[in-house]
Amino acid sequence: GAVVSQHPSRVICKSGTSVKIECRSLDFQATTMFWYRQFPKQSLMLMATSNEGSKATYEQGVEKDKFLINHASLTLSTLTVTSAHPEDSSFYICSAPPTSGGGPNRETQYFGPGTRLLVL
Amino acid sequence: GENVEQHPSTLSVQEGDSAVIKCTYSDSASNYFPWYKQELGKRPQLIIDIRSNVGEKKDQRIAVTLNKTAKHFSLHITETQPEDSAVYFCAATSGYSTLTFGKGTMLLVSP
Numbered sequence: 001g002a003v004v005s006q007h008p009s010r011v012i013c014k015s016g017t018s019v020k021i022e023c024r025s026l027d028f029q030a031t032t033m034f035w036y037r038q039f040p041k042q043s044l045m046l047m048a049t050s051n052e053g054s055k056a057t058y059e060q061g062v063e064k065d066k067f068l069i070n071h072a073s074l075t076l077s078t079l080t081v082t083s084a085h086p087e088d089s090s091f092y093i094c095s096a097p098p099t100s101g102g103g104p105n106r107e108t109q110y111f112g113p114g115t116r117l118l119v120l
Numbered sequence: 121g122e123n124v125e126q127h128p129s130t131l132s133v134q135e136g137d138s139a140v141i142k143c144t145y146s147d148s149a150s151n152y153f154p155w156y157k158q159e160l161g162k163r164p165q166l167i168i169d170i171r172s173n174v175g176e177k178k179d180q181r182i183a184v185t186l187n188k189t190a191k192h193f194s195l196h197i198t199e200t201q202p203e204d205s206a207v208y209f210c211a212a213t214s215g216y217s218t219l220t221f222g223k224g225t226m227l228l229v230s231p
Contacts, residue, residue, distance in 0.1 A: 111163040
């Protein structure tokens with residue numbers, strides 16, 4: 001089956017620093033990838049949709065200048081949390097629907113294993 | 121946009137009992153309804169899904185029902201086991217929109 005990897009799996013950083021999280025589709029191409037944030041005991045909240053070759057689409061309330069997204073290739077999207085603060089501590093998960101029929105199949109989403117971010 | 125409501129938020133059952141989790145959705149264009157199981161610190165895993173052209177789907181101890189008229193769908197787990205303990209999320213999409221998740225149900229199965 002399709003595999004999506006994320007790196008790193010967990011990161012601890014100091015307040016004010018930037019953290020980059022990578023999401024890779026290992027055996028399929030994904031023109032679109034999704035970035036979710038999940039706080040403890042809460043649901044997955046979509047942050048943004050990453051589009052290969054174009055700008056990401058951010059959900060309402062998500063600061064695009066704070067959460068920089070780059071979809072550099074058909075298999076890699078990166079999320080950079082800039083000037084991280086303790087309130088950014090969360091579980092970040094990406095997902096990638098395989099591209100089919102000329103567009104992303106948004107039904108079949110393969111999730112990455114997640115990145116646990118702790119900002120001190 | 122789509123709004124998905126999920127109930128209950130927590131559910132405790134004894135091993136061997138059945139568990140039912142219910143979700144409602146708002147967008148009549150939604151036609152695909154997956155259910156995910158998420159263990160602590162892990163990624164969500166798809167356990168079963170249903171499309172709007174069927175009313176029920178079953179896979180061993182897990183079944184999902186869909187009432188498109190009432191815009192609600194349910195997950196049924198029979199003969200629950202301790203390893204079924206996890207957080208379960210329902211979701212809905214039209215296939216052209218993003219996947220919208222419910223708030224989740226924490227299921228605890230006691231031996």
